[in-house]
Amino acid sequence: MEVIDIEQHRLIVKNCKELIRVSLENDIDYLQKIMNKSVNVIDNYNNKNFTVVDVTKRESGLWKSATKNVIYGKFLNPIINNLDRCHKDFLDEQDKYFTKKKYDIKQEFKKACDDTIFCKDLQLKYILLNRRSPYENKSLFTAIKETIHTEVLKTFQNQNQELITKYI
Amino acid sequence: MKPVNNKSLIAFLFDQMDRLDKKEIDVQQAREQANLSKQVNNAMKYELDRAKVKMEIERQNKEFGTSIELREIESKNFE
Numbered sequence: 001m002e003v004i005d006i007e008q009h010r011l012i013v014k015n016c017k018e019l020i021r022v023s024l025e026n027d028i029d030y031l032q033k034i035m036n037k038s039v040n041v042i043d044n045y046n047n048k049n050f051t052v053v054d055v056t057k058r059e060s061g062l063w064k065s066a067t068k069n070v071i072y073g074k075f076l077n078p079i080i081n082n083l084d085r086c087h088k089d090f091l092d093e094q095d096k097y098f099t100k101k102k103y104d105i106k107q108e109f110k111k112a113c114d115d116t117i118f119c120k121d122l123q124l125k126y127i128l129l130n131r132r133s134p135y136e137n138k139s140l141f142t143a144i145k146e147t148i149h150t151e152v153l154k155t156f157q158n159q160n161q162e163l164i165t166k167y168i
Numbered sequence: 169m170k171p172v173n174n175k176s177l178i179a180f181l182f183d184q185m186d187r188l189d190k191k192e193i194d195v196q197q198a199r200e201q202a203n204l205s206k207q208v209n210n211a212m213k214y215e216l217d218r219a220k221v222k223m224e225i226e227r228q229n230k231e232f233g234t235s236i237e238l239r240e241i242e243s244k245n246f247e
Binding site: 050119121128139141143148150151154161164165 | 205224
């Protein structure tokens with residue numbers, strides 16, 4: 001399957017969706033049939049090549065929040081927990097200071113997550129995995145997810161060495 | 169020995185998923201492959217943590233003039 005053919009099928013799906021929104025009721029089935037043909041071609045291509053050529057905005061957003069959750073869990077939360085432990089030993093006057101400090105650190109990590117460049121293929125593998133049902137092959141599903149998480153952590157760690165060691 | 173990185177591990181696991189769908193392997197085999205790859209992933213996580221500790225020690229040594237070293241737990245390098 002040529003890449004140019006896939007692009008054509010993507011355009012067919014995109015335009016069919018728009019047409020279905022505004023078309024007459026009698027025509028919807030026909031348009032749906034045309035669209036489904038292209039959807040099947042794209043799905044087969046995705047599965048055969050272990051990739052995703054039709055990433056949706058929602059899926060991109062899910063990938064971003066997944067990377068943030070993994071990174072925050074490993075690097076940010078321990079720092080915040082440590083601060084909270086120190087916080088409770090201090091009087092209320094220090095409350096503002098600790099609250100601001102935590103906010104600043106969270107913003108720093110948020111920016112670092114947004115600026116980190118992850119391999120595009122990693123994102124596509126994550127999206128491809130999420131399109132499959134986790135219940136069919138639960139152990140394989142979990143193993144792939146954990147490997148992707150490790151790669152996310154490795155990438156973040158390599159690109160943000162200074163930030164990671166800043167709050168030890 | 170074939171070099172393994174996360175990319176090749178992920179490709180291998182997707183391939184196993186595909187083979188399971190086509191009934192070329194059974195659920196038990198797939199589960200065993202997944203468990204083995206989890207062990208590989210654990211080794212990679214260990215390396216990641218080790219690298220992080222080395223970075224922290226380097227920073228500590230630079231900032232405070234200390235000379236802390238990370239003890240090598242293996243007496244011989246992996247060759």
